[in-house]
Amino acid sequence: MPVEIDRLLEAAKTCLATEKTPALLMDKRLIKAKYEEFRTHFGQARVYYAVKSNPHPTIVTLLNGLGCDFEISSLGELQRLLSMGIPSPQITVGNPVKDPSLVKLAHDSGIGLTAFDSHSEIEKLAALAPGIRVGVRLTVPNDGSEWPLTKKFGVEADQAVELLVQAKKSGLRPVGIFFHVGSQCTLAGTWAKAIEKSWSVWQRTRKRGVELHMLNLGGGFPATYLKPIPTLGEIAKVIHDSLAAFFPKDTEVSIAPGRGLVGEAGVLAATVMAKAVRDGEQWLYLDVGVFNGLMEAVGGIKYRFVPSRNGPTRKWVLSGPTCDSFDVISNEVELPDLDVGERVYIPSAGAYTTAYASHFDGFPIPAVHFLE
Ligand SMILES: Cc1ncc(COP(=O)(O)O)c(C=O)c1O
Structure with missing residues (x-):
């Protein structure tokens, strides 16, 4: 895992500690560094940022x-x-x-x-x-x-x-x-x-x-x-x-x-809003899901989910908050037994998250914060 992703993850835990979730922290320095990396490797080429990504x-x-x-x-x-x-x-x-x-x-x-x-x-x-x-x-x-x-x-x-x-x-x-x-x-x-x-x-x-x-x-x-x-x-x-x-x-x-420029520069913070056991499976419901930020989770992007505290882990079905059964982020995520109100952080969420997000079912889209 590149060090800057873990550094940003730690920054998000601090910067977003008192912010409402879902929230997205974008690191301006990391975007700048990525742009400079593209410039270094593609000196002669024009770099067009794909605006759709964020x-x-x-x-x-x-x-x-x-x-x-x-x-x-x-x-x-x-x-x-x-x-x-x-x-x-x-x-x-x-x-x-x-x-x-x-x-x-x-x-x-x-x-x-x-x-x-x-x-x-x-x-x-x-x-x-x-x-x-x-x-x-x-x-x-x-x-x-x-x-x-x-x-x-x-x-x-x-x-x-x-x-x-x-x-x-x-x-x-x-x-x-x-x-x-x-x-x-x-x-x-x-x-x-x-x-x-x-x-x-x-x-x-x-x-x-x-x-x-x-x-x-x-x-x-x-x-x-x-x-x-x-x-x-x-x-x-x-x-x-x-x-x-x-x-x-x-x-x-x-x-x-798009993704290559801003993807790693964002961390999503989500909160556990509910838990349930269904047919022997443990379900964990976050306040961010397929409709309000994690659409790509159903199309092939495998995110990393980092709990705010460590402990013995088990398999969870990780779900979004809405009343639609399509709103399942992953059928198998290893996480500790988090309580309602505890947080999960999702690194590399700078691209195609807030850009796709809708207010479906009345749930808010992630507020965007910037790290200078
Ligand atoms: C025409 C075009 N250019 C650029 C991009 C950006 O691609 P990526 O985010 O993979 O860099 C896209 C993504 O859909 C695209 O459709």
């Missing part, structure tokens, strides 16, 4: 001050950034399926680059954002990803080439390729496969008279939860080696990390 204004302001760019997907995210004074050249729209209202505002406010992956999107962009620079979203392997993003987005190589050619004919400016290896990708080699596949599209597109110069490697950079993960340096080496093997030196490379 859109809190304090995080956007912090990253903007550090020189970071932003990747957005929706009208709401764009309005938020523009209202905060983020200049449009710092923003890209990574979502290949956009609401027309987003396309219109993006165009009107001078955003110059977006992803696409269908004829319908070409028509929409040609009508509402003529001349905009576009990159095709290519389907790539998601091997080793604990939160895969296959199927819903992207096209295979043949279709990618055709779409780029069609985009040019429709008056758009095709400039490159976007891909995403899946979130929480724990196999560095997956980026190498994706880069090689992108190169084949790049060459075939050139043969059809369309010259590309931009490659967006998306997110996928993992955060530490329970299992060891490759370091950013290890992933960056694989990426740089693959780029050097195929792509021209002057290719405009960009990345769009």
